Amino acid sequence: MKRITSKTLICAGLCGIVLLQACNQKTAKSYEAADPLVKNIDTTVRPSDDFFNYANGGWIKKNPIPAAYSGWGIGSEVQEELRLRLRKINEDALKEKAEQGSNSQKIGDFYYTAMDSAKAERESLAPLKAELQRIDAINDINSLLNAFAHFNTIGVTTPVGPYVGQDDKNSEKMMLQLYQTGIGMPNRDYYFNTDEQSVKVRNDYRQNHLPALFILAGLSKAEAVKAADKVYAMEKFLADSSRKLVDLRDPYANYNKMTVDALAKLAPGLNWKSLFENMHYKNVDTVIVGQPEYYRAVNKAIQSYSPDDWKLYLRKNLISEYSPYLSQALVDENFRFYGKVMSGRTEQLPRWKRALDAENSLMGEVLGQLFVKEYFPAKTKQRYVSMVNAVRESFKDRIKNLDWMSEQTKLKAYQKLDKINPKVGYPDKWKDFSQLDIKRDSYALNILRGNIFHHKRNADKLGKPVDRSEWGMTPQTYNAYYNPSNNEIVLPAAQLMIPGVKDEDLDDAVVYGYAAASTIGHEITHGFDDTGRQYDAQGNLKAWWTPQDSARFTQKAQMLVDQFNKYKVHGLAINGKATLGENIADLGGIVIGLDAFKKTEQYKKGEKINGFTPLQRFFLGYSLGWLGHYRKETLINRVLTDEHSPGFLRVNGPFSDVPEFYEAFNIKKGDKMWIDPDKRVQIW
């Protein structure tokens, strides 16, 4: 569940009369001032026509997207506040005489090089000298493959994309996996789609961005244009054999376990054994290949393009991927294409914010430890651990009452549900960064060593027991996930916070809508969505549904596909099939979160707060989770590349299926939120 971030919960002109009073009379009822709902409402929109904009439109009008961002929403305040704190921590670490190898030394030295723009300017491409020489030395397929191996270890894209992860069919085992990769735009559609935005991005990539990178790498204009055309053709060839977003959803179709010998038959030109050894993957005899046809195409590409062509391809990837850490001209070109053309941003983030973001992705858990100490007390953690159990219970009751699922499948479903492991707030065990080498020599080299550290950390997992305590997100991430192999939900602390309001000041209706429905329930039902349901309680890809129950589920899911296929964003239709898993999770999260809420005192008492019933506040609280907006370019990019529907449809879509929503806001036939009862989807 990905979403954007945001800010500003100060009571302003758009809040209703009740709230304005609260603002002026702080002593009367301080709770009203802290109410995170009322101030966001746009009273000019009818809830029965567009609930998302009713609930959030007031805030959106008051909070335009700042020039440096591609979107602006609820998580931004958490992130912005966090950045300010982290800056202080970084600046303190800079001054400190920290012990060599300590986290403080790493933070301080990383920040020192990241902020030294003069040095980055002076050095230009010098930090990449050894890497560029490595490319220059390529003269045959063997040296090319060696270079692929090396560049994989330093985080540079090559046509080969290996990583170590759990075996889908045996979650106790770590396996080497190969996935499609190798292209410079977000996915294959950008190379082929004919909609206006895709064409614009593609043309810019080929005619402006790629030549600009080559010119910055020292080529003449004529050479750069030629090189750009060549590299574009190579990427297009790889994109042509890459699967579409929707085709990546079937876990069986994307699971092709084979011996390295069989892989060598599939793609004989790659000398896999030495390739894997050079990438530090030890004793590999079996691999899981996600998309075999892609690797057949890579094999063909290696034969059909010359080593000189590949040198251009690698030079471009190296420079492109390290450009945010090099001279201003490279930083600017990277931003011009990925920030402006692709996302619609008009300004870059200030250097210190970019530095902290880079630090966050390199050693996020070091910073996360400091974050949770301040922001996520044990009491808060306990509230959400209990809530996970309440939501789990509600889901169990829902399953019990299903008329379309057999007893046999239900028993297995209870087992899976019982076994879901909730990780709440932050990891019990923090990652060890002692082997990460950070110095004061160069920003780009710190990133390079960081990439090596992470590659090695991942490669070392091969042949070792699965570490189920590990987190795939930092606690300061405004996001959450379900991992089918571990049958776990992971709920980072930042995701559970409503900026500007203390957790203890929030009424249950808000918290059940915001956290129990939109996050906890959502993640739990992912275990039972079109993909998740194919994994069993132990996290193994294994059919545990009766064929009849599977067929009934698929029929219900198809109704949701049909519902979402009808929605459009900037003229682009939502892909109901590609977003199905998320849409199922949204709808499921709402109904089980609501069931859990119905058991609370607040719901039973039914007293209004700030003019809203508990049920109304629940739906508003859920919508608060999607408070925010995106630039047009970014929204289109997301429709093409993201398995999630845009935020407004994550509210309006599922709400139109929920009977209590009709009741709470008196939705009538003819209203835009209305769906005829026989078309409303109910899965759980």
Ligand SMILES: [Zn+2]
């Ligand atoms: Zn999700």
